[in-house]
Amino acid sequence: MSESTSSDRLSFNRAAFLAGGLATIGAALPQGSRAATPSLPAGVTPERLLGRLMAGNKRFVDNDFPNANKFAEKRELLTASQAPFAAILGCSDSRVIPNLVFVQGIGDLFVARVAGNFPDDLVTASLEYSVEHLGTRLVMVLGHEGCGAVKAVYSAIETNSSLPSHLSELQRLMGPGIAGVVKARGTEDAAVEANVRAAVARLQKSPPVLSSGADSGHLLIVGGIYRLGTGEVRLVE
Numbered sequence: 001m002s003e004s005t006s007s008d009r010l011s012f013n014r015a016a017f018l019a020g021g022l023a024t025i026g027a028a029l030p031q032g033s034r035a036a037t038p039s040l041p042a043g044v045t046p047e048r049l050l051g052r053l054m055a056g057n058k059r060f061v062d063n064d065f066p067n068a069n070k071f072a073e074k075r076e077l078l079t080a081s082q083a084p085f086a087a088i089l090g091c092s093d094s095r096v097i098p099n100l101v102f103v104q105g106i107g108d109l110f111v112a113r114v115a116g117n118f119p120d121d122l123v124t125a126s127l128e129y130s131v132e133h134l135g136t137r138l139v140m141v142l143g144h145e146g147c148g149a150v151k152a153v154y155s156a157i158e159t160n161s162s163l164p165s166h167l168s169e170l171q172r173l174m175g176p177g178i179a180g181v182v183k184a185r186g187t188e189d190a191a192v193e194a195n196v197r198a199a200v201a202r203l204q205k206s207p208p209v210l211s212s213g214a215d216s217g218h219l220l221i222v223g224g225i226y227r228l229g230t231g232e233v234r235l236v237e
């Protein structure tokens with residue numbers, strides 16, 4: 001990706017304002033006549049939204065943050081409704097903060113975070129809500145280097161043991177996706193990627209909301225891996 005310019009930033013902010021502007025329109029309508037489902041402007045594809053998300057990550061890597069004063073404006077705009085352009089399923093890890101990683105503000109991202117970034121039914125329900133009721137058309141599962149949850153599950157499988165207490169639930173959910181890497185004596189990085197792939201596949205197959213959206217192309221569900229040292233997100237192809 002090329003170096004961002006001030007005109008890039010302008011068009012980026014304009015797109016963000018357009019998305020936020022829907023909420024303004026909704027807020028101006030009398031109670032009862034408000035559109036039930038906020039949505040992004042017509043003609044915006046999930047692929048374009050992915051470009052917007054990754055452009056934000058480029059800003060994060062370059063330490064190029066927008067003017068913080070915009071937050072006050074967005075707060076006002078979004079008091080009545082929200083239309084986040086992407087949903088992120090990230091890890092609870094304190095070093096991987098989706099809104100910072102993609103340089104997105106209030107109302108831009110619908111975020112679910114859980115250790116190991118793997119969807120159980122509650123997490124899937126959250127993502128369904130974002131897609132069905134908030135009009136989100138892009139979901140990213142965001143794994144990361146050095147994931148403690150992945151390491152723990154990897155190690156439990158390798159030593160043929162069970163994780164203690166509620167961590168056993170992580171092993172039950174994440175184990176099948178990681179087991180092949182452990183068997184092949186793969187690296188932890190490979191396990192992180194396998195876990196992201198398994199999470200994406202599980203969401204893509206989750207009926208009825210996510211699977212039908214993914215099948216029709218209305219919804220894009222992708223995986224990404226965050227690099228701790230550089231802040232870069234690599235898409236998992």
Ligand SMILES: [Zn+2]
Binds near residue numbers: 117147150
């Ligand atoms: Zn993690």
